[in-house]
Each structure stands twice: as C-alpha cells, then as structure tokens.
Amino acid sequence: MRVSKEWLNEFIDVDADVEELSERITRGGIEVDDIIDYTSDIKNLVIGYVEDVKQHPNADKLNLCRVDTGGEVKQIVCGADNVAPDTYVVVCQVGGRLPGGIKIKKAKLRGEVSEGMICSLDELGIPSEYVPKEFQDGIFIFSGEQEAGGPALPAVYLDDAVMEFDLTPNRKDALSMIGAAYETKALYGGEVKRPSTDFTETGENVDVTVKNEDGEAVPYYALRVVKDVEIKPAPIWMQIRLVKAGIRPINNVVDISNYVLLEYGQPLHMFDYDQLGSKEIVTRFARKDEKMTTLDEKERTLHESDIVITNGKGPVALAGVMGGDFSEVTDQTTNVVIESAVFDPVAIRRTSGRLNLRSEASSRFEKGVSHEFVIPALERAAYLLQEYAGGKVQIGYNSDGTLDTSDSVIRTSTDFINDRLGMELETAEIEETLFKLGLETVSGGDELEIHVPSRRDDLQIPEDITEEVARIYGYEALPTSLPKFETITPGRLTDAQQKHRIIRHQLEALGLSQSINYALTSEKKASQFTERTEGLRLMMPMSEDRAVLRNSLVPHLVDNAVYNTSRQQKDVQLFEVGKVFISKGQHAQPEEIEKLGGVLTGRMNNTDWLGSHVPADFYAAKGILDSVIEKLGLKDDIKYVPSESYAEMHPGRTANITLGEKYIGFVGELHPKHEKDHDLDQTVVFEVDLDALLAVKSGTIEYEVLPKYPSIMRDIALVADRDITAGTLVEIIENAAEKYLIDVYVFDVYEGERIEEDKKSVAIRLTYLNKEETLTDEAVEAIHQPVLEALKDEGYVLRG
Known part of the structure; x- marks a missing residue:
C-alpha cells in the first residue's frame, strides 16, 4: 500500500515530515519499506505559459516555443507533438535539475537557442506505465488557467512523498487512506476527517433490483444508479493521486472507482447500465462449466466455487475479481450502476488464485472488507460521479443481505x-x-x-x-530485565546438538559438502529408494514436482549430482541431514524421521601432482559411514548385510545397515540403468536413520595406557565360496580367539587362476597383544590354533 503524505493530510492533520512519520509508523508495527520523494531530485521547476509555437527552421520534428515563466519570456525548443500556444506547461529552467541526474543548461539545438525544458510526466519521475493516456506521447499540459512563474510541483500534486507500507496479512485495515489515517491518529492524536458524500438525488428511484441467491457467498450487495455521466479524463489531482498509488488513470468513471477503493479500502465496480441486459442483479455461485468473457477478452470456464454477478440470465462479472466485457464502462457509456458488496473471502481467494487474476480489488476482498465502509464508499462514488462526471444520482439504493456494522x-x-x-x-x-x-x-x-x-x-x-x-x-x-534464576546454569549444546556437530564436522573433514533440499518432491521420486510406494500428498501443491512429502533424501541428492555433473563438475561429494515424512493415514499427523544421506560420484581425494585419487565406490561410502559411526562410539553395534532391497540400487554392490538387530539404512552403488537414465558415471549413495543413531547412548570416554610390549601378527589365507562375506569370516575368528586378539584385518581378496570359479581366496591379518608382558611364539600358537580349527570346522580351506 502506497500512502501519499499530501493525500493523507486531507484525512488528518499531521505536523511531522515524512521521515519522522514513517519512523513512528514503523516503530508502531507497520513497516515502511520505502519513501518515494518526488521533490528530492527536482530543482527550479515553474509553471510556464506558452505564448507562441513555431516550426524549427532546421528540424521537422522540433518546435520553437515562446514561454512566459513569470515576467520573462524565453525561447525553448520542444519536440512534443502536443505542445500548443495558449497552454500552461511545466518548465525546468536553466540551472534546474530533473530525476535521473539530468541538469538543464542553456543550449543550441540545430542552431536555435533553448533556455529550459518543457517537461512530460515521465521526466518528473512518474513511471511511464502509470502516465495517463492523454500525456503518454507528449508533455504535460494543465487543463485550466495557472499562474505563470508559480511553483510547478504543488500544481501537479508532486510536492509530496509517498510511504510504501509492507503490511502483514492481519493489517488489512491499513490497505486504505482512511486506515492509514486511523493509524496516524493512534500515533499522533487528532481527528480523522471522512471525505464528502454530500450529493443531491434527482430523477426517479433506483430501478435495478438485487437478489443474493446464496447468503454465504454474498452476505451483502448494494448498488446505486447514476445517469447522464460524461466520460472524460478525471481531474488532474485525482489522476496524480492514483499514479502515486501505483494505478494508471483511465477515465473519470473508472478512476473514481479506483480512487474510492484507495480511500476506503472498499472495492467498487461500475457497470454500464444500458449494457447490463436487464434491470436486476442476481448473485450466485457459477454453474458447472458455465462460461464468461472477462475484461481482458479471455473466455473463462467457471467452477462451481466461483461467485458470479449476473443479470438474472448470465454472468456479467466475476465477483471481486474482474468484470465482464460487454458490461464494462466505455467512452459511449452514459449511465452507470455502482456496486458495493461483501463477498466470501475464501471463494474470492480460490478464484483469483486459480485464474491467476490478482488486482487491488481481489487483494482486499481476499482478506475481507470492513462492513463499516461498504455504504460510505458507495455514497462517495455517487458524489464524485456527480461532481466530476456531471452525473445525476437516482433516488435511493437497492440492496440484499445483512450488513453487520456492530462492534x-x-x-x-x-x-x-x-x-x-x-x-x-x-x-x-x-x-x-x-x-x-x-x-x-x-x-x-x-x-x-x-x-x-x-x-x-x-x-x-x-x-x-x-x-x-x-x-x-x-x-x-517496555521495561528490560534479566531472567531471575536461583542458580545460574551455563549454556551448552544438548547431546543431540553435539552429535550433529560431530557428524557434520567429520563429513566435511572427509571432503563432503552439505546440501539442503526441498522436503517436497514428485510422486515418482517419493517411491524411490524406499519400500513405501507413495508419499503424503499436499491438498494444494504449488506444482507436480513439489506435490508430495519425501520418503527418502537420496532422490534429491542424485538430482544434485546430476545438476553438478551436467555443468562439468564431475567430482561430487554431498551429504544432507533432513527429515522424511511417513504417512500414518489420511487425517493422522505424519511421522517425521531425521536421516543422514549422501551421494558420491567421480574421484575423491584427487591429487593431480601425484596422479592419485580414491574412486567414489562402495568402499569409499562405507568408509565414510564407518568413520562417522566410530565418532559416535557405535562401531561394535553396526553390521553391513548384502541387500537387493531397492530397484534403483546395484544388486551386488549394496548393503543394508543394521544397528543391533534393527535396520537403519543402506549403502551402495546405483543400478547401472539408474545411472544411465540420469547420465551419471559410477555413483554411490547412502542413507541412515539418524534418529536411531542419536538415540543410542554412546557412554563415557575411556583412556588406556599405550602398550609397552610388542604385538605379534599372523596372516592366514582361506578359500571360501564367493558369496561368503568377509564379515562372516571375521566373526568366526573373533568368536574362536580366547584372548589377546586385538585386530582382524582383511587385506586381500583374490579370484582367478588356481582358484575354482565359484571360490575366492581371502587373506586376513590377525594381531595379538598381551598388555601385561611380552608374548612368546608358544603363547601365540596356543591361542591361534583354535582359530584355525574353527575355520576348518566351518568348511573353509587354509591355503599354504
């Protein structure tokens, strides 16, 4: 909402400049986003009287104008088509200044002296899209007699500054000049003066009836009839006030409608009385597949939730949004019907949103108009039509519905x-x-x-x-005070916050960057990388790509990788911490689970000068997860189990992750087809249930003295079936070792020559340590032999 200080002064006397006023209003709760000061860049502007206009001798499109600027006649060269003798214009004199840093100097144009500039509204700082049609291609010309040499800015109502209110949705009362005046009264005192409605009724009684078929859709509807109006430009003061409010003037009747809207915050609509097609107005909901052509000349198919104004037969306006084409006010209009009504805000919001038709009127109807101003706005419009369009206000007004104006x-x-x-x-x-x-x-x-x-x-x-x-x-x-505590508790991070920070720092230290994605996704992506076939759908999604709450972080992380690789960033390592949403039924609150997800593609730890790097494969992703899990103190509780759970994952290079016996996520390479569909090279992803990880109490940190005695290592090679995991072998060894075994490390896996096709050779290093004394070969042999026996008992062959 733009509030002109000059216009505001008509409603309430304020003895404060615009900077002070805007500061008080902002401190009072309505933020003033900007102040548009029309005087700040203008200097030495006067009213000029054009005595004579002649063709420039050396230029077909230029004129030599003799202009009286107040006791002194000057020659000014002007190229405007509408410049004419015996008119009053705005002149920027030599030494003056205009918006945009334009300085006016005495100059010669095609050999003729020019001592100033005759100005258009554009050159005075009015945006071209708001300039009235009559002045769009030329200079501004006063409609009546003025005083030559007098100050020009007050004469064109630009000796003014405009405050732009940034209103919160609840402050609809400030969407009007009278609302701004009441706010100013609250801050400065004084009395709010309402605009004049002192018109004279003549002629016959109003002969257009009103009927509201649905009282919920249209609680109240009123109209007046004004006849014998003359369509012409509105007075300049009205036009300029509309311009300063961001509305382009059209003609006096339309401008009066917009002017009253800004005064009272009550939208009005003007119908051509003679084009209505009947002498009754009937409001109702639209019928299924009913059609109408709106003012923008588009035929629209209506929904049953749209409110329409009809002539008893068909729609003549889309209530609160836009009028119909055949009943609009034109240059041939002589009689008008003024509408002032209360419409259901929800219905207007749905209609304007569905049709993408936002206007000054719909924005007010969507929030609900004040019942207090419905009739005053109607009376004000009738008065202005009488004063500035020569109209004759018919006796009385007709209405239907109940207008509750009680407090x-x-x-x-x-x-x-x-x-x-x-x-x-x-x-x-x-x-x-x-x-x-x-x-x-x-x-x-x-x-x-x-x-x-x-x-x-x-x-x-x-x-x-x-x-x-x-x-x-x-x-x-408001008084300031510190909280009162019996004891002071120092601030600290919660356990969950500390663990979040540990996870983030660890992942960033390993070269991953954090990604943040929308929680909304498409139906197709909501069913990927999860056992759930559908997600929780929004009732009114902004688009089909943002229609469903996500079930997994991975689809958007894959999109992040695609976005980067398609822009020649082939090495991508990203992680995300975010929530997924599990539907519990149509009306139940969804379950929110916080997860940790990641995507890796290309090369990691790349060092060009050494020619080395780590490929983004299953083992790289598993290693990253292992480092995070170890930081959380849960290494002994986590297991990786081969998996073929998701169609998007490689069936031989994917593992489920379990915490104890509970499934908490997966890690693995994307299926080659999924990679090809997304134009990705080898890509690996992971996702774990972070809530489950953080719920485990990791206990206290224990410290040990560094060992003083040497450890002893034994290497063994086993022949096992190809489908046997290294973890299975490690578990057998750890269970068989009685004591002193501190580490089991798989350092080689071989498949090929001298090994059967369905077999593989796994080389494992076992480390033994006695922290109390030096181990002897005999002592190690005594505890190592049971390990070998256990492996043989399970059917594994020891290679020599």
Missing part, C-alpha cells in the same frame, strides 16, 4: 495486560491508548470491555488488545 466486544483486564507486558500501567493509561486507536473502552475497576469496530476485525482476543497497547504506548517503553 465486536473483547473483555480483558488491566492486570492481564500488565502481566504480559511486564509493565504497571494504570487503567486510565490503557483507556487513553485504546482511545487513540478508535476503540471505545468501558471500564469497571480492573475489568475492561473494549468495543472493536469492523475495520479492526483482526482484533479478536485479549492478547490482541495487549499487543495494540504495547505498540501504541511504545515498544521502547
């Missing part, structure tokens, strides 16, 4: 407000503050009964009143 009541107390603000305000102080807001208060001791007008229907509970008291009394007046 709502909120009951609270002085103690309630003080307890929440930490203040000690007297009841009289609270009453005075609320009076500034235009809220009538009835007090009885400590109890307060506040009467809230419909323009502030955002105030509904006692806490709302408390907030109003705080912001008008002044947030800076």
Whole structure:
C-alpha cells in the first residue's frame, strides 16, 4: 500500500515530515519499506505559459516555443507533438535539475537557442506505465488557467512523498487512506476527517433490483444508479493521486472507482447500465462449466466455487475479481450502476488464485472488507460521479443481505495486560491508548470491555488488545530485565546438538559438502529408494514436482549430482541431514524421521601432482559411514548385510545397515540403468536413520595406557565360496580367539587362476597383544590354533 503524505493530510492533520512519520509508523508495527520523494531530485521547476509555437527552421520534428515563466519570456525548443500556444506547461529552467541526474543548461539545438525544458510526466519521475493516456506521447499540459512563474510541483500534486507500507496479512485495515489515517491518529492524536458524500438525488428511484441467491457467498450487495455521466479524463489531482498509488488513470468513471477503493479500502465496480441486459442483479455461485468473457477478452470456464454477478440470465462479472466485457464502462457509456458488496473471502481467494487474476480489488476482498465502509464508499462514488462526471444520482439504493456494522466486544483486564507486558500501567493509561486507536473502552475497576469496530476485525482476543497497547504506548517503553534464576546454569549444546556437530564436522573433514533440499518432491521420486510406494500428498501443491512429502533424501541428492555433473563438475561429494515424512493415514499427523544421506560420484581425494585419487565406490561410502559411526562410539553395534532391497540400487554392490538387530539404512552403488537414465558415471549413495543413531547412548570416554610390549601378527589365507562375506569370516575368528586378539584385518581378496570359479581366496591379518608382558611364539600358537580349527570346522580351506 502506497500512502501519499499530501493525500493523507486531507484525512488528518499531521505536523511531522515524512521521515519522522514513517519512523513512528514503523516503530508502531507497520513497516515502511520505502519513501518515494518526488521533490528530492527536482530543482527550479515553474509553471510556464506558452505564448507562441513555431516550426524549427532546421528540424521537422522540433518546435520553437515562446514561454512566459513569470515576467520573462524565453525561447525553448520542444519536440512534443502536443505542445500548443495558449497552454500552461511545466518548465525546468536553466540551472534546474530533473530525476535521473539530468541538469538543464542553456543550449543550441540545430542552431536555435533553448533556455529550459518543457517537461512530460515521465521526466518528473512518474513511471511511464502509470502516465495517463492523454500525456503518454507528449508533455504535460494543465487543463485550466495557472499562474505563470508559480511553483510547478504543488500544481501537479508532486510536492509530496509517498510511504510504501509492507503490511502483514492481519493489517488489512491499513490497505486504505482512511486506515492509514486511523493509524496516524493512534500515533499522533487528532481527528480523522471522512471525505464528502454530500450529493443531491434527482430523477426517479433506483430501478435495478438485487437478489443474493446464496447468503454465504454474498452476505451483502448494494448498488446505486447514476445517469447522464460524461466520460472524460478525471481531474488532474485525482489522476496524480492514483499514479502515486501505483494505478494508471483511465477515465473519470473508472478512476473514481479506483480512487474510492484507495480511500476506503472498499472495492467498487461500475457497470454500464444500458449494457447490463436487464434491470436486476442476481448473485450466485457459477454453474458447472458455465462460461464468461472477462475484461481482458479471455473466455473463462467457471467452477462451481466461483461467485458470479449476473443479470438474472448470465454472468456479467466475476465477483471481486474482474468484470465482464460487454458490461464494462466505455467512452459511449452514459449511465452507470455502482456496486458495493461483501463477498466470501475464501471463494474470492480460490478464484483469483486459480485464474491467476490478482488486482487491488481481489487483494482486499481476499482478506475481507470492513462492513463499516461498504455504504460510505458507495455514497462517495455517487458524489464524485456527480461532481466530476456531471452525473445525476437516482433516488435511493437497492440492496440484499445483512450488513453487520456492530462492534465486536473483547473483555480483558488491566492486570492481564500488565502481566504480559511486564509493565504497571494504570487503567486510565490503557483507556487513553485504546482511545487513540478508535476503540471505545468501558471500564469497571480492573475489568475492561473494549468495543472493536469492523475495520479492526483482526482484533479478536485479549492478547490482541495487549499487543495494540504495547505498540501504541511504545515498544521502547517496555521495561528490560534479566531472567531471575536461583542458580545460574551455563549454556551448552544438548547431546543431540553435539552429535550433529560431530557428524557434520567429520563429513566435511572427509571432503563432503552439505546440501539442503526441498522436503517436497514428485510422486515418482517419493517411491524411490524406499519400500513405501507413495508419499503424503499436499491438498494444494504449488506444482507436480513439489506435490508430495519425501520418503527418502537420496532422490534429491542424485538430482544434485546430476545438476553438478551436467555443468562439468564431475567430482561430487554431498551429504544432507533432513527429515522424511511417513504417512500414518489420511487425517493422522505424519511421522517425521531425521536421516543422514549422501551421494558420491567421480574421484575423491584427487591429487593431480601425484596422479592419485580414491574412486567414489562402495568402499569409499562405507568408509565414510564407518568413520562417522566410530565418532559416535557405535562401531561394535553396526553390521553391513548384502541387500537387493531397492530397484534403483546395484544388486551386488549394496548393503543394508543394521544397528543391533534393527535396520537403519543402506549403502551402495546405483543400478547401472539408474545411472544411465540420469547420465551419471559410477555413483554411490547412502542413507541412515539418524534418529536411531542419536538415540543410542554412546557412554563415557575411556583412556588406556599405550602398550609397552610388542604385538605379534599372523596372516592366514582361506578359500571360501564367493558369496561368503568377509564379515562372516571375521566373526568366526573373533568368536574362536580366547584372548589377546586385538585386530582382524582383511587385506586381500583374490579370484582367478588356481582358484575354482565359484571360490575366492581371502587373506586376513590377525594381531595379538598381551598388555601385561611380552608374548612368546608358544603363547601365540596356543591361542591361534583354535582359530584355525574353527575355520576348518566351518568348511573353509587354509591355503599354504
């Protein structure tokens, strides 16, 4: 909402410049995003009277103008087509300045002296899209007589600054000049003056009837008829005020509709009385597949949730959104019907959102208009049509529905407000503050009964009143104090926060970068890398690609890898910590599980000068997970089990991860087909249930003295079936060793010559250590032999 200081002064007298006013309004809770000052870049601007215009002798498209700038006649060269003698114009004199850093100097144009510049509205800082049509291709010309040499900016209503309000959704009351005036009153005091509606009714009674078929869709609808209007440009003061508010002037009738909308925040619509097709207005919901052509000349198929204004036969307007083409006001219009109504906000929001038709009117109807201003806005429009379009206002107005303009009541107390603000305000102080807001208060001791007008229907509970008291009394007046504690507890990270930080630091130390993705995905991706076939779908998704809550982190991490590799970044190592959402039924709250996911492709730890790198394969990903798990102190609780769970994963290079007996995730290479579909080289991914990992208490850290005695190693080679995992062999060894075994390490796996086709050779190094004394060969042999026997008993052959 753009609020002109010059226009605001008509509603309330404010003895403050725009900078001070905007600062007070911002501190009061409405943020002023910007101040557009039309005077800041302008200097030496006067009104000029064009006495004579002649063709430039050396240029076909230039004119020599004799301009009186107040007791002095100057020659100014002008190229505008509409420059004419006996007119008043805006002149920037020599030494003057215009927006954009333009400085006006005495110059020669094609051999003729030019002592100034005759200005267009564009050159005065008005954006070209808002310039009225009559001045779009030329200079600005005053419609009436002016004083030559007088200041030009006040004459064109640009001796002004405009505040741009950044309103929160609850402050719809400030979407109007009168709302801004009430806010200013609350901050500065004074009285709000309402615009004049002193028109004279003539002619016959209003002959257009109103019927609301659905009272929920249209709680109230009123109309007036004004006849014999003359379509012409609106007065310049009205046009410039619309321009400063960001609305382009069209003609006096349309401009009056927009002008009243800005004054009261009540959208109006003007129908051509003679083109309506009947003398009745019927409001209703649209019928299935009903069609109408809107003002933008598009035929639209309506939904049954759309509210339409009809002539009893077919739609003539899409309520609160856009009018129909055949009933619009044109240059031939002579009689108009003014509509002022209350529509269901939810229905308007659905219609404008579905059709992507956002306007000043729909933005107000979507939030709900103030019942208090429905009739005053209707009367104001009739008055302006009488004054500036020569219209004759017919007697009375017709309406249907109930317009509830009664105040709502909120009951609270002085103690309630003080307890929440930490203040000690007297009841009289609270009453005075609320009076500034235009809220009538009835007090009885400590109890307060506040009467809230419909323009502030955002105030509904006692806490709302408390907030109003705080912001008008002044947030800076709220007392500051430190919390009172019997004992002071030093701040520290929680156990979960510490573990999160350990995980992040470890992954970053290993070369991975953190990725953050949307929690919303497509239906197809919601079923990938998970046993769940569908996700929790949004009722109103922004797009099909963001329609379902994700079941896995991996699909978007794969997308991240694709995005990078397609831009010549072939080495990608990413991780993400985020939540997945498990549906528990249509109306149940979904279960949220925090997971850790990762994707690796290309080369890792690449050192070009040494020509070495680590490939992004299963073992690299498993090693990364092992390092994280070891940091969490859970190494002994984690197992990897071969898996063929997901179609997107390589069946021979994927493992499920278990914590104890519980499945918590997987790690492995993508299926070659999945890699090919995404134009990826060998890529490995992992995902683990972080909630499950963090739930395990890792215990305390224990320290040991470094061993003083040497360890002894024994290497063995076993022939085993190819489908036997190294983990199985390690488990047999660890169970068979009685004592002193401190490490079992698989250092080679061989398949090929001298080994049967379905067999493999696994070389394992066992390390023994006695921390109390030096081990002898005899002692090691005594504990090593049972290990060999256990392996033989399980059917494994020891190679010599």
